[in-house]
Amino acid sequence: MTGTVTGSTTETVPRVVLDGRNLSYGDVVAVAHHGAEVALADAVLPRLVRERAVVDDVVDRQVPTYGLTTGLGTRSSYALPRDELDLFSVRTVRGRANAVGDPLSVPVVRAAVLARVNGIAGGGSGVRPEIARLLVDMLNTGVHPVIPEVGSIGASDLCQMAHVGLVAIGEGSAEFAGTVLDGGTALRRAGLTPARLGPKDGHVLCSASPLAAGQGALVLHEATALLALAQAVTALTYEGFRANTSPLDSRILDLRPAPGQSGAASELLALLEGGELTDPRHARRVQDPISLRCAAQVHGALYAALDFADAALRPELNGCGDNPVVLPGEGGILSSGNFHTPALALALDTLALSLTQTAALSAERMRRLLDPAVTGLPANLSPYGPERSGFAPLAKTAQALVAEIRMLSVPVCTDTRQGAAAVEDDSTNAALGARRLATMLVRLGQLLAVEALVAAQAVDLAAPPVLGRGPRFLHDAIRRLVPALDDDRPCGVDVEAVHRHVLGSDEVRGRLRAVVAEGPKATSLSVDDSNRF
Numbered sequence: 001m002t003g004t005v006t007g008s009t010t011e012t013v014p015r016v017v018l019d020g021r022n023l024s025y026g027d028v029v030a031v032a033h034h035g036a037e038v039a040l041a042d043a044v045l046p047r048l049v050r051e052r053a054v055v056d057d058v059v060d061r062q063v064p065t066y067g068l069t070t071g072l073g074t075r076s077s078y079a080l081p082r083d084e085l086d087l088f089s090v091r092t093v094r095g096r097a098n099a100v101g102d103p104l105s106v107p108v109v110r111a112a113v114l115a116r117v118n119g120i121a122g123g124g125s126g127v128r129p130e131i132a133r134l135l136v137d138m139l140n141t142g143v144h145p146v147i148p149e150v151g152s153i154g155a156s157d158l159c160q161m162a163h164v165g166l167v168a169i170g171e172g173s174a175e176f177a178g179t180v181l182d183g184g185t186a187l188r189r190a191g192l193t194p195a196r197l198g199p200k201d202g203h204v205l206c207s208a209s210p211l212a213a214g215q216g217a218l219v220l221h222e223a224t225a226l227l228a229l230a231q232a233v234t235a236l237t238y239e240g241f242r243a244n245t246s247p248l249d250s251r252i253l254d255l256r257p258a259p260g261q262s263g264a265a266s267e268l269l270a271l272l273e274g275g276e277l278t279d280p281r282h283a284r285r286v287q288d289p290i291s292l293r294c295a296a297q298v299h300g301a302l303y304a305a306l307d308f309a310d311a312a313l314r315p316e317l318n319g320c321g322d323n324p325v326v327l328p329g330e331g332g333i334l335s336s337g338n339f340h341t342p343a344l345a346l347a348l349d350t351l352a353l354s355l356t357q358t359a360a361l362s363a364e365r366m367r368r369l370l371d372p373a374v375t376g377l378p379a380n381l382s383p384y385g386p387e388r389s390g391f392a393p394l395a396k397t398a399q400a401l402v403a404e405i406r407m408l409s410v411p412v413c414t415d416t417r418q419g420a421a422a423v424e425d426d427s428t429n430a431a432l433g434a435r436r437l438a439t440m441l442v443r444l445g446q447l448l449a450v451e452a453l454v455a456a457q458a459v460d461l462a463a464p465p466v467l468g469r470g471p472r473f474l475h476d477a478i479r480r481l482v483p484a485l486d487d488d489r490p491c492g493v494d495v496e497a498v499h500r501h502v503l504g505s506d507e508v509r510g511r512l513r514a515v516v517a518e519g520p521k522a523t524s525l526s527v528d529d530s531n532r533f
Helices: 025-034 044-061 082-096 106-121 129-141 158-168 183-189 201-206 210-241 261-272 295-317 342-369 394-408 430-462 469-479 492-503 506-518
Strands: 015-018 037-040 100-103 148-150 173-176 179-182 325-327 332-334
Touching: 015 025, 015 106, 025 106, 025 210, 037 106, 037 129, 044 106, 044 129, 044 325, 044 332, 082 158, 082 201, 106 129, 106 158, 106 210, 106 295, 129 158, 129 201, 158 173, 158 183, 158 201, 158 210, 173 183, 179 183, 210 261, 210 295, 210 342, 210 430, 210 469, 210 506, 261 295, 261 469, 261 506, 295 342, 342 394, 342 430, 394 430, 394 492, 430 469, 430 492, 469 492, 469 506, 492 506
Parallel strands: 015 037
Antiparallel strands: 100 148, 173 179, 325 332
């Protein structure tokens, strides 16, 4: 099926077919992280041939056209000599490969190249078909351009994607088989030949926002998974705290149907199904702290933020961000603003802020678990009470993680907007918005591991007669890896173990999804999944 990962029992590598319209986040993950094979849909190459004919015609007739027969940016009024158009494409790539910093990871590079190929496949670029085939071959043979991490201001990812263009022409640097080589050598070892650029090809290699789109797909996929984990960890905390679940009652939530809250509440109840807490009469307190009582509202807001990000990202991942665009038939080649990504940048900023709310709530739940005045459990969850530190020092780690997450949530879409004078006078920083989210998600995962570790201890000490399905599975997974805290010991290694091998486990994530999918059994609950991402 076009745009999906396909496979059979005889295939060792799944396959993602690109048509420019149906690339999913799961496809991006499959190619970026699992090396899925990439192919162009049957209709793509004929489409590129038709568009290229338009480019060749404009060149032959010497029609003034931005970036094709004229210069770029402030030099758009300069007419290029006909015999220099091929060389201008090469100069376009060389002159824009100005990114700096540490190299982006191979998965991010693969996601960016995949997004660029898919954008080309959908039409509008006018690039020579050979360029699209080469980019696909680079993905399938494992030639990964070295792209420094800093350089995009969101008015296309020019200065970073130009490093992909360098490798395509046999220059720059690329990772191949675990070794960084010069671009030409990497291509040769992979059995590939550097591209010969024609008019417009160099600009196409640098254009659009495939880095923001590709890494954006990766972070949205992971953010969705982390929200599901945040729900499961919260349910475990509910069990250790003996929380009151009456705020999850659909009759209450329907009185003020805030985005996402009903779905989040239903999931929490599904996770707690099989235990005592689905009946609020088993709660320890009449009213809990906000960090427990309003988890559905905060997590629901994150679901809504993911919906917003999804609506902004899908057109970027499956659309044409080129300028100018090529329209076969009577359209010709027209100036375009499709490279600009204000909605995506705003959505990524919104997601960052919502993740920060979720992180702050997690840290506060963890702190409440340490307080005997509200839990009735030993101080700091040490079986020895105040004679030991217990988990108290871990609260500092949690607060440090929240501080870093909050710092990274500063909006980037309202930053200074300076580009090429008098022409490129606005930008979005969308690629930066996606990149900082990747760091935020790692820190949020570590924070959830802190809460999970502490919540598992609270469950051990509270010793409820029966746990809900989700908390029981998560508690067992933690205890198979990390023993309960007796005397004081270093807990950072325990947090890392839970983060990597429990919350980071595909098996754990899948089992928890299955628990949620079964849904709560209480008939009074109304499940509203309209805001689920």
